[in-house]
Amino acid sequence: MTELIVQTDIVSVGEDGERHPMTIEIGKPYPVGDDFACHVALRGLHDHIAPILGVDQMQALTLALSMVKANLTILQEKGYKILFPDDVEEDISVTEIWFSGLENRGDPNQALHRTK
Secondary structure: OOOEEEEEEEEEEOOOOOEEEEEEEEEOOEEEOOEEEEEEEEEOOEEEEEEEEEOOHHHHHHHHHHHHHHHHHHHHHOOOEEEOOOOOOOOOOHHHHHHHHHOOOOOOOHHHHHOO
16 A cells, blocks of 8 residues: 555544544555556545546546545435534534635636635
8 A cells, every 4th residue: 555645534424313433545646657546545435446546646636635525525415414523513514624625716816815
């Protein structure tokens, strides 16, 4: 397995209130021929997803993050809440915190202006 650059714990909470622990892992992009790949796992949901390939390190990492977001979004659409392990109030979604800035909001330079 490649070196991990992300390993974090979350929980999915079903409508019945049962908490299901999960660990997200993303590996450091590594070369595969002329391309790059990232290891991705959502332990507790999918222990291993095939390596995510991209034309360079940035695309491989971006696609790996997109895969995580897609899987968590599917869970939310099925009625699960995605939370940090210590959350008990269930009012802030992990996906809202992690991925809220990734939607296309028009001019890509606007993100730079908002942080100043």
